[in-house]
Amino acid sequence: MKLKTSLFGNVYSFRDVKDVLAKANEEKSGDVLAGIAAQNTVERVAAKVVLADMTLENLRKNPVVPYEIDDVTRADQDALDIEVFQKIKSLTVGEFREFLLSADEADIAAIRPGLTAEMIAGVAKLMSNMDLVCASAKMHVTATCNTTIGRAGTLSARLQPNHATDNISGIMASLMEGLSYGVGDAVIGLNPAVDSIGSVAAVLTEFKNFMNKWKIPTQNCVLSHVTTQMKILEKNAAPMDLMFQSLAGSEIASRAFGINVKLMDEAYAMMKERKSSLGPNFMYFETGQGSELSSDGHHGADQLVMEARCYAFAKRYNPFLVNTVVGFIGPEYLYDGRQMIRAGLEDHFMGKLTGLSMGVDVCYTNHMKADQNDLENLAMMLTLADCNYIMGIPGGDDVMLMYQTTSYHDAAALRKIGHKKTIAEFDQRMEELGIFKNGQLTEKAGDPSIFMV
Known part of the structure; x- marks a missing residue:
C-alpha cells in the first residue's frame, strides 16, 4: 500500500491510512481544530491521489479505531457480508467512485452489504458536490x-x-x-x-x-x-x-x-x-x-x-x-x-x-x-x-x-x-x-x- 505521491516536484508522504483519510477531506474547521487537516490545497489533492489508489480492502483492514477497543468498529466489521466484500475488495477507491456514478440503483444496492464506514467515507472524499447529488439521486431506501x-x-x-x-x-x-x-x-x-x-x-x-x-x-x-x-x-x-x-x-x-x-x-x-x-x-x-x-x-x-x-x-x-x-x-x-x-x-x-x-x-x-x-x-x-x-x-x-x-x-x-x-x-x-x-x-x-x- 502506497502512502506517498509526488506533485509539482514535491513528495507528499502520509503516516497511515487514517492520516490519508483526514488530509483528503474537504476543508472543515473541526479537522483544523483537531490538528489533522491538510496544510493547504496541494497537500489535500496529494492525499486524494493516494486515497484514489488505495483498495477497498486497504480501508477494510485499517479502521480508524481498532476493532479490539471499540464497539462501533466491531458492529461495523461484524456486519460485513464477506461474500459480497470478496467481489469488490480489489477495487480502488477511485474505481469505486466511477462505479457509483455509472452503475444503476440495483447494482449499487447489491454491493452495500460488503461496505464498511471507511470505504463509504473514502469514496465521498473523492466526489464533487454534483457527484454526491448524482449518486444519491440513484439510491432510494425505503x-x-x-x-x-x-x-x-x-x-x-x-x-x-x-x-x-x-x-x-x-x-x-x-x-x-x-x-x-x-x-x-x-x-x-x-x-x-x-x-x-x-x-x-x-x-x-x-x-x-x-x-x-x-x-x-x-x-x-x-x-x-x-x-x-x-x-x-x-x-x-x-x-x-x-x-x-x-x-x-x-x-x-x-x-x-x-x-x-x-x-x-x-x-x-x-x-x-x-x-x-x-x-x-x-x-x-x-x-x-x-x-x-x-x-x-x-x-x-x-x-x-x-x-x-x-x-x-x-x-x-x-x-x-x-x-x-x-x-x-x-x-x-x-x-x-x-x-x-x-x-x-x-x-x-x-x-x-x-x-x-x-x-x-x-x-x-x-x-x-x-x-x-x-x-x-x-x-x-x-x-x-x-x-x-x-x-x-x-x-x-x-x-x-x-x-x-x-x-x-x-x-x-x-x-x-x-x-x-x-x-x-x-x-x-x-x-x-x-x-x-x-x-x-x-x-x-x-x-x-x-x-x-
Whole structure:
C-alpha cells in the first residue's frame, strides 16, 4: 500500500491510512481544530491521489479505531457480508467512485452489504458536490413504520413543534399549524425541553390521541434520551411509534451520549416487543459531523469518517429515520455556509450508501458564518438528490433549540419545485381535509383552526 505521491516536484508522504483519510477531506474547521487537516490545497489533492489508489480492502483492514477497543468498529466489521466484500475488495477507491456514478440503483444496492464506514467515507472524499447529488439521486431506501418513507417522487418532512417549556397547548398549536401546511408525514417528533418520564409520556399520548382523532397517517416520537423512553415502555405509560437516540461514531464518544452498543441492543429489543407502530422499522437516530471531536472521542480521525461510522452503528437497528443535524454544533466544526453545504451532501450520500432511510436537518447556528440563502441552497440540492425528509419548524426558527432550520413553508416550496409529494396515505388524508388539492396547498394552508373543532 502506497502512502506517498509526488506533485509539482514535491513528495507528499502520509503516516497511515487514517492520516490519508483526514488530509483528503474537504476543508472543515473541526479537522483544523483537531490538528489533522491538510496544510493547504496541494497537500489535500496529494492525499486524494493516494486515497484514489488505495483498495477497498486497504480501508477494510485499517479502521480508524481498532476493532479490539471499540464497539462501533466491531458492529461495523461484524456486519460485513464477506461474500459480497470478496467481489469488490480489489477495487480502488477511485474505481469505486466511477462505479457509483455509472452503475444503476440495483447494482449499487447489491454491493452495500460488503461496505464498511471507511470505504463509504473514502469514496465521498473523492466526489464533487454534483457527484454526491448524482449518486444519491440513484439510491432510494425505503422503510416502514406506520407508513412507508423513501419512495421515489416523495419528499417527506418531520413536524417539529418544539416549545421552550414543553407547554402542551403551545406544542399542539405548532403541530396544528404544521399539519395545515402538509408537514408531518415523516414523523411528528418533539425535542423535549424536559426529559422526564411524565412529561415525555404526556406529549407522546397527546400526539397519538390527535393522530387517532384526525386519522393522520404518520408516526409519533419524543426525542428524549433512550433510557427515558425505555422507562416509559416498562411502565406502559404511553404509546410510542418510534424510539429515538443521538448516535456517535466511537465507543468513547457514545459514552458522552450515555449509550453504548449493548444498551442500544437492549433498547431495540424492548421497543420491538412494546412499540405501538405496525411496521418493522421503529428506530430514529440523529447524527452530525463534529460530535466525536467535541467529546474527545475521535481517535485522531477526521469528522467525515466518524460520521460514516455513525451510520454503520445506525444500520444495526434497521431504522425508519436517520438524519444528520448538519450545522447544529457550530463554527468550531463547520465554519460557514460552504462547509455546511458540503457536509450535508456528504452525510446524505453516505447514509444512503450505507442503506439508511436518510434525511437532513438543513440547519445552522446563529454564530456560524451562514445565512438563509446557504440553508435554502442546500435544501434545494438535497431535493435534487432525492433526500428522504427534512425538518419543519414554525418560521424555520426553533424557539427551544435556538437554531435556524427549514420551515413549514420551505417543505411545501421544495415539494413544488422538485415535483414531489408527501407519503401516499398522508397525501390522501391532506386531500380529504382540503389542505391539498392535486398535491398542492390550498387556501386552507396555514390555518390551524381546521383542527380546532
